[in-house]
Amino acid sequence: MPRTLVAITGASSGIGATFARKLAPEHDLLLVARRKDRLEQLAIELSGAHQTRVEILQADLTAEPDLAEVAERLRSDDRLALLVNNAGFGAAGRFWEAPIETQEAMHKLHVLATVRLTHAALGNMIPRDFGGIVNVASVAAFVRNAGSVSYCATKSWMTSFTEGLYLELRGLNSNVAVQALCPGFTYSEFHSVMGVQRDGLASPAFWLTPEEVVQASLEGLRSRKLFVIPGWRYRLLTMFLTKAPTALRLAVEAISSRSRAAALQLPSAGPRQLP
Numbered sequence: 001m002p003r004t005l006v007a008i009t010g011a012s013s014g015i016g017a018t019f020a021r022k023l024a025p026e027h028d029l030l031l032v033a034r035r036k037d038r039l040e041q042l043a044i045e046l047s048g049a050h051q052t053r054v055e056i057l058q059a060d061l062t063a064e065p066d067l068a069e070v071a072e073r074l075r076s077d078d079r080l081a082l083l084v085n086n087a088g089f090g091a092a093g094r095f096w097e098a099p100i101e102t103q104e105a106m107h108k109l110h111v112l113a114t115v116r117l118t119h120a121a122l123g124n125m126i127p128r129d130f131g132g133i134v135n136v137a138s139v140a141a142f143v144r145n146a147g148s149v150s151y152c153a154t155k156s157w158m159t160s161f162t163e164g165l166y167l168e169l170r171g172l173n174s175n176v177a178v179q180a181l182c183p184g185f186t187y188s189e190f191h192s193v194m195g196v197q198r199d200g201l202a203s204p205a206f207w208l209t210p211e212e213v214v215q216a217s218l219e220g221l222r223s224r225k226l227f228v229i230p231g232w233r234y235r236l237l238t239m240f241l242t243k244a245p246t247a248l249r250l251a252v253e254a255i256s257s258r259s260r261a262a263a264l265q266l267p268s269a270g271p272r273q274l275p
């Protein structure tokens with residue numbers, strides 16, 4: 001019997017590479033990211049250690065031709081068992097001060113690439129009534145923060161999108177599972193890519209390892225859980241944020257925005273300069 005295929009975007013580091021390592025013993029892999037050398041290294045490591053066949057696809061998922069190529073690959077392989085929409089990045093800076101190109105690239109990657117790849121994968125999985133999709137969102141989906149407006153908004157979109165799909169699939173009694181994975185601070189390259197120091201962002205008790213995040217996701221897939229929030233501290237926090245009255249939530253978000261602005265060393269807004 002042919003091995004099933006797992007496709008992972010953003011597989012060249014962090015959470016994506018950890019999904020690949022965890023799933024390699026049981027599945028063939030399709031690894032997607034921009035850094036080909038990293039994907040090649042991982043492919044050599046995993047195909048050497050397991051029976052897995054690893055295919056790599058170098059793709060910038062904000063670029064239409066690359067996105068179309070990955071989508072076509074997902075649509076046409078009837079061994080596809082799991083898609084992990086994991087590629088993502090953060091950016092620090094007030095929305096109107098940050099370069100618009102970065103804000104747009106983030107929306108393309110977190111929103112449009114997720115739409116395109118999920119559509120392709122579900123078109124393949126639903127007729128076979130088999131498979132699953134993990135959308136890697138964030139705890140940031142449940143909180144707004146000055147200095148990461150687009151990040152919180154796009155991750156919030158991911159959770160809303162996944163919940164809508166969950167309802168459609170449940171209406172069909174489908175065996176295809178969808179999950180919104182919502183990690184908090186996780187050790188990976190995320191913060192160095194963002195250009196910020198990890199120290200000062202959160203106390204060590206709040207930091208997760210990628211292994212903890214991936215373990216929680218895979219357990220959640222087995223029990224067909226819609227929202228997976230690794231770590232009890234984050235589950236408590238999101239419970240509070242989603243249940244608190246708006247005024248209280250805004251007060252908490254304002255305090256958190258101030259301490260985050262200090263940790264990210266955002267320049268103070270200062271008095272408005274009149275011409």
Ligand SMILES: NC(=O)c1ccc[n+]([C@@H]2O[C@H](COP(=O)([O-])OP(=O)(O)OC[C@H]3O[C@@H](n4cnc5c(N)ncnc54)[C@H](OP(=O)(O)O)[C@@H]3O)[C@@H](O)[C@H]2O)c1
Nearest residue numbers: 010012013014015034035061087088138185186188189190
């Ligand atoms: N680390 C955290 O604290 C944290 C918390 C909550 C949620 N998350 C989410 O977890 C996911 C994985 O992040 P991570 O923590 O593992 O960070 P990471 O180590 O920086 O990994 C990000 C991955 O995304 C890929 N990527 C970025 N832009 C891309 C593009 N345009 N096209 C294709 N691939 C692209 C990167 O590969 P290339 O550079 O090779 O393209 C890399 O493999 C992200 O969606 C992030 O928002 C992270």
